[in-house]
Amino acid sequence: xxxxxxxxxxxxxxxxxxxxxxxxxxxxxxxxxxxxxxxxxxxxxxxxxxxxxxxxxxxxxxxxxxxxxxxxxxxxxxxxxxxxxxxxxxxxxxxxxxxxxxxxxxxxxxxxxxxxxxxxxxxxxxxxxxxxxxxxxxxxxxxxxxxxxxxxxxxxxxxxxxxxxxxxxxxxxxxxxxxxxxxxxxxxxxxxxxxxxxxxxxxxxxxxxxxxxxxxxxxxxxxxxxxxxxxxxxxxxxxxxxxxxxxxxxxxxxxxxxxxxxxxxxxxxxxxxxxxxxxxxxxxxxxxxxxxxxxxxxxxxxxxxxxxxxxxxxxxxxxxxxxxxxxxxxxxxxxxxxxxxxxxxxxxxxxxxxxxxxxxxxxxxxxxxxxxxxxxxxxxxxxxxxxxxxxxxxxxxxxxxxxxxxxxxxxxxxxxxxxxxxxxxxxxxxxxxxxxxxxxxxxxxxxxxxxxxxxxxxxxxxxxxxxxxxxxxxxxxxxxxxxxxxxx
Ligand code: AMP
Numbered sequence: 001x002x003x004x005x006x007x008x009x010x011x012x013x014x015x016x017x018x019x020x021x022x023x024x025x026x027x028x029x030x031x032x033x034x035x036x037x038x039x040x041x042x043x044x045x046x047x048x049x050x051x052x053x054x055x056x057x058x059x060x061x062x063x064x065x066x067x068x069x070x071x072x073x074x075x076x077x078x079x080x081x082x083x084x085x086x087x088x089x090x091x092x093x094x095x096x097x098x099x100x101x102x103x104x105x106x107x108x109x110x111x112x113x114x115x116x117x118x119x120x121x122x123x124x125x126x127x128x129x130x131x132x133x134x135x136x137x138x139x140x141x142x143x144x145x146x147x148x149x150x151x152x153x154x155x156x157x158x159x160x161x162x163x164x165x166x167x168x169x170x171x172x173x174x175x176x177x178x179x180x181x182x183x184x185x186x187x188x189x190x191x192x193x194x195x196x197x198x199x200x201x202x203x204x205x206x207x208x209x210x211x212x213x214x215x216x217x218x219x220x221x222x223x224x225x226x227x228x229x230x231x232x233x234x235x236x237x238x239x240x241x242x243x244x245x246x247x248x249x250x251x252x253x254x255x256x257x258x259x260x261x262x263x264x265x266x267x268x269x270x271x272x273x274x275x276x277x278x279x280x281x282x283x284x285x286x287x288x289x290x291x292x293x294x295x296x297x298x299x300x301x302x303x304x305x306x307x308x309x310x311x312x313x314x315x316x317x318x319x320x321x322x323x324x325x326x327x328x329x330x331x332x333x334x335x336x337x338x339x340x341x342x343x344x345x346x347x348x349x350x351x352x353x354x355x356x357x358x359x360x361x362x363x364x365x366x367x368x369x370x371x372x373x374x375x376x377x378x379x380x381x382x383x384x385x386x387x388x389x390x391x392x393x394x395x396x397x398x399x400x401x402x403x404x405x406x407x408x409x410x411x412x413x414x415x416x417x418x419x420x421x422x423x424x425x426x427x428x429x430x431x432x433x434x435x436x437x438x439x440x441x442x443x444x445x446x447x448x449x450x451x452x453x454x455x456x457x458x459x460x461x462x463x464x465x466x467x468x469x470x471x472x473x474x475x476x477x478x479x480x481x482x483x484x485x486x487x488x
Pocket of ligand 1: 260298301302363364365366367368369370371372404405406
């Protein structure tokens with residue numbers, strides 16, 4: 001089956017988020033466990049975080065701009081947010097969207113009772129749905145695509161709460177994982193291709209939902225299974241029930257979780273992220289060898305692949321770049337100017353491992369080329385004789401539309417320049433990328449070019465699993481929809 005969206009060549013999106021979600025049902029001090037789970041998911045979003053809890057009488061939410069550790073410190077969070085049902089969210093968004101009213105969980109009073117919702121991903125038809133809802137009288141409180149789901153749920157007419165939820169979910173498309181809660185239920189939903197991750201865990205008789213297994217490890221929960229593509233799971237005191245939102249769902253999780261997004265100690269789709277990244281490095285060594293004295297990872301994202309490269313070739317691995325852990329990831333700075341400075345703030349050269357040597361730098365990916373350019377200059381200034389660069393993923397040629405922050409196509413270096421041009425722009429002696437076949441090999445799979453791919457790999461192939469319904473409207477900022485920007 002060829003995919004109709006493979007031909008699309010999208011350029012831009014506007015409402016986008018990198019996020020992590022967490023939920024727990026049936027344990028005292030649920031909010032404290034949620035705060036711990038969010039700590040483990042912090043790498044998925046560093047701009048904002050929030051927790052909602054219900055104590056049998058009242059819903060409470062606490063939402064902050066900033067890190068989990070800075071927001072939920074001091075007193076035990078469950079003192080302020082008591083109850084044994086809780087959900088939480090960590091968030092990263094693009095400029096203009098970082099306002100408290102967009103921070104999740106979002107809470108609404110529906111005619112079925114209180115409802116809190118946290119979302120990782122992106123709803124690709126959010127603009128169309130939002131416009132239809134506004135025309136029918138809906139009043140939106142945020143600019144987040146997540147709120148569309150709440151309005152659809154509020155307007156669903158038939159049946160029990162779950163029937164209404166399923167009918168609302170059927171109207172949204174894209175890549176998403178939702179964690180929601182009512183007075184009596186914890187709910188998990190995954191999109192029809194399982195693009196964004198969502199997992200079920202257990203502590204005793206209580207259930208936990210999270211974006212990654214590292215959150216289960218944090219609270220000593222046992223991993224049970226993944227929420228299936230198109231599945232809605234509903235947890236209450238009788239246990240767990242499963243509903244099908246999309247009968248024709250098929251599994252096509254996002255491959256970029258393995259490349260960059262997931263924490264290396266997480267298990268995604270039954271595979272160790274760390275092991276997969278090492279295999280990417282091993283295969284990279286076979287595909288694009290380098291005659292060098294030392295292999296240096298760009299920390300932290302390049303470490304497993306650099307180790308794999310080193311172990312495959314016998315070339316020594318050294319920590320030639322030291323990362324300052326007290327600044328955030330490069331991408332959390334929304335402007336180019338600050339991002340440029342951010343690279344220097346974040347990395348410094350370990351001169352004794354570099355001077356007079358032929359150095360191979362390994363990173364997980366090259367996006368704009370900003371990080372690599374700065375790092376190459378830094379390594380040269382530290383006295384390297386030669387500098388070679390390898391990306392442990394294929395050239396990123398297409399933007400994401402399913403909740404991973406990616407710049408527009410005109411800013412993706414590999415979308416605009418040849419290997420030769422990039423080699424000279426990065427000022428390196430040689431440059432190499434892993435092939436798409438090599439990436440699939442590292443995942444233990446065979447790349448099926450002619451077939452429906454096993455993963456959502458559009459960043460490398462341009463093959464988007466869903467139609468990008470509102471792509472052009474996103475380019476124009478939603479046409480006639482005015483998204484309020486709060487300046488104070
Ligand atoms: P760039 O400087 O734009 O080429 O970005 C490359 C660096 O950003 C690499 O070190 C990657 O580890 C990292 N990176 C790749 N994708 C993302 C993303 N979606 N969000 C944040 N950082 C990323």
